[in-house]
Amino acid sequence: MNEFISIFTRPVDSQVLQFIILLPILGGLLLLFIPEKFRTYKGLIAILISVITGYLTIVIYRSENQMLSQDQLFSGSLLLHGFGRFLTFNIDNLSKLIILFISLFALLILVYSIVYIKEGRVKNYYPYFLITLGCSYGAILSDNLLLFLFFWGILGLTLYKLIHGHDEESSATAKKTLILIGASDSIMIIGIAIIWKITGSLSMGGVKVPTTNIVSVVAFLALLTGSFTKAGAFPFHTWVPDYAKSAPASSSAYLPASLDKLLGIYFLARITTDMFVLNGFLTFLLLLTGVITIIIAVMMALIQHNYKRLLGFHAVSQVGYMILGLGLGSTIGVAAGLFHMVNHALYKSGLFLSAGSIEYRTGKEEIEDLGGLSKAMPITFFASLVFAMSISGVPPFNGFASKWMIYQGIIDFGSGTGIANKLWILWLGLAVLGSALTLASFIKLIGGIFLSRRKAEFENIKEVPVIMWLPLVILSVFCILFGVFATKVVSKLFMPITGPFKFTGFWDSSFVSLLVIISLILGIILYLALNIKKFRTEDSFIGGERIQDRTSYATTEFYKTIGEFKFFSWIYKKAEERWFDLYDLCKQFVLWLSHQLSEAHSGVLTGYIIWVCAGLIIMLLIMI
Amino acid sequence: MAVNLFYFLVFPGLLFAGVVGAFLSWFDRKISARVQFRKGPPLLQPFYDFFKLLLVKETILPKHGSPLVFLIAPIFAVFGATMAGVFILLPLFNITTGFRGDLLVIFYLLTIPSFSYIIGALASGNPLAAVGGSREMKLIISYELTFLLVIAGVIMKCGQKFDLDSIIQTQQAGSPFIGSISGVLLFIAGIFCIQAKLALVPFDMPEAEAEITEGIFIEYSGAAYAMIKLTKYIMFFILPAFLIALLMNGFKLEGIGILWAVLKVLAVVLALTLIKNTNPRIKIKQAISFFLIWMNLLVVIALVLIAFGY
Numbered sequence: 001m002n003e004f005i006s007i008f009t010r011p012v013d014s015q016v017l018q019f020i021i022l023l024p025i026l027g028g029l030l031l032l033f034i035p036e037k038f039r040t041y042k043g044l045i046a047i048l049i050s051v052i053t054g055y056l057t058i059v060i061y062r063s064e065n066q067m068l069s070q071d072q073l074f075s076g077s078l079l080l081h082g083f084g085r086f087l088t089f090n091i092d093n094l095s096k097l098i099i100l101f102i103s104l105f106a107l108l109i110l111v112y113s114i115v116y117i118k119e120g121r122v123k124n125y126y127p128y129f130l131i132t133l134g135c136s137y138g139a140i141l142s143d144n145l146l147l148f149l150f151f152w153g154i155l156g157l158t159l160y161k162l163i164h165g166h167d168e169e170s171s172a173t174a175k176k177t178l179i180l181i182g183a184s185d186s187i188m189i190i191g192i193a194i195i196w197k198i199t200g201s202l203s204m205g206g207v208k209v210p211t212t213n214i215v216s217v218v219a220f221l222a223l224l225t226g227s228f229t230k231a232g233a234f235p236f237h238t239w240v241p242d243y244a245k246s247a248p249a250s251s252s253a254y255l256p257a258s259l260d261k262l263l264g265i266y267f268l269a270r271i272t273t274d275m276f277v278l279n280g281f282l283t284f285l286l287l288l289t290g291v292i293t294i295i296i297a298v299m300m301a302l303i304q305h306n307y308k309r310l311l312g313f314h315a316v317s318q319v320g321y322m323i324l325g326l327g328l329g330s331t332i333g334v335a336a337g338l339f340h341m342v343n344h345a346l347y348k349s350g351l352f353l354s355a356g357s358i359e360y361r362t363g364k365e366e367i368e369d370l371g372g373l374s375k376a377m378p379i380t381f382f383a384s385l386v387f388a389m390s391i392s393g394v395p396p397f398n399g400f401a402s403k404w405m406i407y408q409g410i411i412d413f414g415s416g417t418g419i420a421n422k423l424w425i426l427w428l429g430l431a432v433l434g435s436a437l438t439l440a441s442f443i444k445l446i447g448g449i450f451l452s453r454r455k456a457e458f459e460n461i462k463e464v465p466v467i468m469w470l471p472l473v474i475l476s477v478f479c480i481l482f483g484v485f486a487t488k489v490v491s492k493l494f495m496p497i498t499g500p501f502k503f504t505g506f507w508d509s510s511f512v513s514l515l516v517i518i519s520l521i522l523g524i525i526l527y528l529a530l531n532i533k534k535f536r537t538e539d540s541f542i543g544g545e546r547i548q549d550r551t552s553y554a555t556t557e558f559y560k561t562i563g564e565f566k567f568f569s570w571i572y573k574k575a576e577e578r579w580f581d582l583y584d585l586c587k588q589f590v591l592w593l594s595h596q597l598s599e600a601h602s603g604v605l606t607g608y609i610i611w612v613c614a615g616l617i618i619m620l621l622i623m624i
Numbered sequence: 625m626a627v628n629l630f631y632f633l634v635f636p637g638l639l640f641a642g643v644v645g646a647f648l649s650w651f652d653r654k655i656s657a658r659v660q661f662r663k664g665p666p667l668l669q670p671f672y673d674f675f676k677l678l679l680v681k682e683t684i685l686p687k688h689g690s691p692l693v694f695l696i697a698p699i700f701a702v703f704g705a706t707m708a709g710v711f712i713l714l715p716l717f718n719i720t721t722g723f724r725g726d727l728l729v730i731f732y733l734l735t736i737p738s739f740s741y742i743i744g745a746l747a748s749g750n751p752l753a754a755v756g757g758s759r760e761m762k763l764i765i766s767y768e769l770t771f772l773l774v775i776a777g778v779i780m781k782c783g784q785k786f787d788l789d790s791i792i793q794t795q796q797a798g799s800p801f802i803g804s805i806s807g808v809l810l811f812i813a814g815i816f817c818i819q820a821k822l823a824l825v826p827f828d829m830p831e832a833e834a835e836i837t838e839g840i841f842i843e844y845s846g847a848a849y850a851m852i853k854l855t856k857y858i859m860f861f862i863l864p865a866f867l868i869a870l871l872m873n874g875f876k877l878e879g880i881g882i883l884w885a886v887l888k889v890l891a892v893v894l895a896l897t898l899i900k901n902t903n904p905r906i907k908i909k910q911a912i913s914f915f916l917i918w919m920n921l922l923v924v925i926a927l928v929l930i931a932f933g934y
Contacts, residue, residue, distance in 0.1 A: 372749065374690040381690075394739065395732050407728050408786075415784045425776045425927060429769055432731075436768040439739065440761050447746035452754065453688045505726035506787055511625075515632055516703055523699030523851070530683065530847050537685045540750035541842060558758040561909050562765075 028130030090143035184229035191222025231264025244312025249356025286327030294320030294434035336405035372454025401486035636713035645857030683846030689749030697744030704736025748843035756839020792874035
């Protein structure tokens with residue numbers, strides 16, 4: 001017990017690190033053996049553990065930057081002798097910040113889950129949740145690439161376990177997720193092997209590979225694949241929307257919306273700023289992937305009817321902005337990319353949680369089945385409105401602040417001389433277009449679910465319990481504060497990571513926010529002066545016709561016009577047939593290949609014997 | 625802070641922009657009347673309209689939807705227009721202060737009124753308002769890229785500077801940007817973007833009074849509608865002013881320069897009014913392809929010309 005208490009009082013050392021990583025993992029493994037009927041107690045234990053680790057992340061955040069290695073850890077053991085040299089950890093400004101936010105999201109989503117995760121939703125939700133938490137800390141804090149890969153790999157597995165495979169579609173989604181993530185992890189192994197070959201080192205902080213030859217470029221691309229698949233960027237994004245649709249909303253809020261973004265973009269930041277020196281071509285490639293990710297995903301989001309899938313596409317599209325920021329490579333660009341990552345995690349997990357609340361109360365998953373919930377669920381509505389305005393970049397919310405920084409980075413970048421620099425207008429234009437399209441699809445979401453006419457079946461809907469709306473309110477307050485005090489937040493949280501820089505634009509968000517409040521107060525005073533209580537309420541006027549119960553213009557049909565253009569209709573049709581889905585393309589190729597190979601299975605014994613002999617001869621030839 | 629509040633509420637913000645915008649809207653109505661061989665309204669007609677709505681007419685709330693959002697949306701619209709107006713007009717009147725915004729901030733603030741209209745329209749629960757809202761949103765999607773490219777062209781001409789002060793100073797030290805071929809192309813695209821932003825014919829499909837009876841504003845009345853009117857007045861002044869700052873040398877407020885400044889604003893408003901009066905309303909699909917294909921093509925040509933120094 002004394003040992004336990006002393007951890008909190010001593011300065012940060014290797015024991016705190018072991019504790020913060022192992023406590024959630026071991027706790028999760030223990031919880032696996034507790035029967036499902038004590039679900040709520042398991043949840044409470046999980047919250048307790050996440051509070052403890054959350055406190056420890058604050059302790060780490062306030063400590064000095066250091067590299068910790070644990071050479072001596074396994075020195076006594078015969079089997080694992082020498083394994084200790086792989087256990088190196090890196091506590092720097094970047095990893096400190098990321099684990100802080102991981103703790104925040106884990107805690108908020110756990111609190112939400114206590115009510116939300118009902119019987120039969122996901123088996124062993126809390127154990128896998130905790131294992132994910134521990135492995136995320138591990139992946140962020142580890143400096144050794146193999147150790148990093150170890151934690152990273154387990155995260156793919158827990159992601160798979162946090163979907164509830166209850167029917168064919170969700171099982172297929174779970175499988176798809178596992179295969180895509182697993183395949184990208186194995187590609188990362190190639191990249192790590194190449195790095196070890198070139199530099200002889202496996203330390204993230206210790207290598208600086210110039211991308212001058214083809215081998216190092218391949219290594220970079222291999223690691224990039226891992227980061228892109230985790231974060232969900234084009235062309236490895238296809239698991240995110242499917243996952244968002246099939247998994248419980250709290251799982252989506254936890255992994256694809258917040259933790260996977262933090263991890264994927266963290267790793268992207270590591271490889272682009274620390275481990276490699278990018279050449280012009282790779283910068284161009286990053287920026288191009290960024291804008292393609294933004295536009296493709298948001299165009300798909302426009303036509304979605306299922307609100308969780310719509311949010312899934314936005315979880316992809318926003319990654320594009322982060323890639324743009326990091327791809328620029330300048331201090332303001334990197335800071336903007338990281339700021340956007342945090343902002344995205346804030347509003348996107350909030351949006352997924354609100355989606356969960358709506359599903360919890362109504363049981364509907366399609367936008368057209370819903371409508372007019374703003375009166376019934378006012379807190380969820382206002383929180384979602386804040387999240388929607390943040391993600392669409394309405395000033396003065398946080399999404400605007402980080403996008404504005406990215407745009408500044410792009411304009412600065414334009415004064416360079418490379419090909420990518422000359423195309424700055426392309427990056428800027430598509431990024432801004434993406435933001436307008438995001439606004440469009442969130443108008444559809446907010447309009448379709450909360451505004452418009454209320455359906456008769458939702459007359460008795462009530463607001464969700466306080467445990468469910470509290471995390472939403474906290475997240476939305478964060479969204480507002482990060483927007484209002486954007487410059488302060490950036491200089492406090494992100495400048496230590498990237499080094500100081502000056503904003504080239506002008507935006508006094510705190511004072512402007514004050515003006516918003518003043519305007520609202522003046523407006524409300526005006527309404528009050530005009531006797532708001534006596535305002536008459538009337539039914540809608542549609543050209544003098546009597547309004548029918550079913551008279552409506554479904555918000556889901558808002559953007560049908562865009563799909564009517566020949567070019568877009570063709571693209572949408574092919575996209576719905578999954579022509580552009582890397583996973584399905586690979587699946588078709590593998591099926592085709594196995595079909596070809598099945599020709600060889602003739603069922604004739606002599607044929608098989610010839611195959612066996614031929615194979616044996618070839619093997620012998622190679623071995624000699 | 626007090627002085628910034630003065631900028632926001634009195635000059636050049638809410639009061640000033642609103643009054644000038646109201647006079648400009650009278651100018652627009654008078655010209656339209658003359659084009660149609662009518663006499664036109666008296667000078668103070670916009671003020672009569674505004675105060676009648678604000679003080680005399682009763683406000684009717686929608687039975688369905690969300691009355692709270694319905695009432696707050698116009699306030700937010702006034703705020704967006706005024707804020708953008710302050711950031712545009714301060715550099716134009718050569719008031720240098722720490723309280724300013726760059727082009728990207730102005731660009732985003734200028735979207736707030738449209739966004740608020742749509743949210744307010746959807747909150748009214750009226751199907752015709754929803755039709756209008758969907759059209760407004762599609763219109764935003766189509767002109768937003770063109771409008772940004774126009775701004776980007778100006779940034780390019782100005783050597784990657786993107787605050788309005790430096791853009792006006794660069795022009796006043798050299799020559800106005802509209803004096804080149806690329807500048808003319810940017811101006812043409814800019815005029816059409818403003819036309820769409822103000823929802824004037826041929827891009828008035830979100831309102832389309834003959835078709836969907838004012839669309840997004842169908843349920844608005846009384847004080848709430850007065851605020852929308854005020855937003856429209858402000859936008860009617862600041863958008864032409866923005867174009868003047870971007871391409872036409874800004875204002876030089878001394879001696880004969882004041883007359884020039886007034887004439888520039890009137891000329892841009894005249895161009896908008898004449899386009900409005902000589903064109904029929906087009907369908908939303910036509911508007912999308914007009915901006916997405918033709919206007920963007922025009923701007924891209926201008927950008928290529930700028931890259932080669934024309």
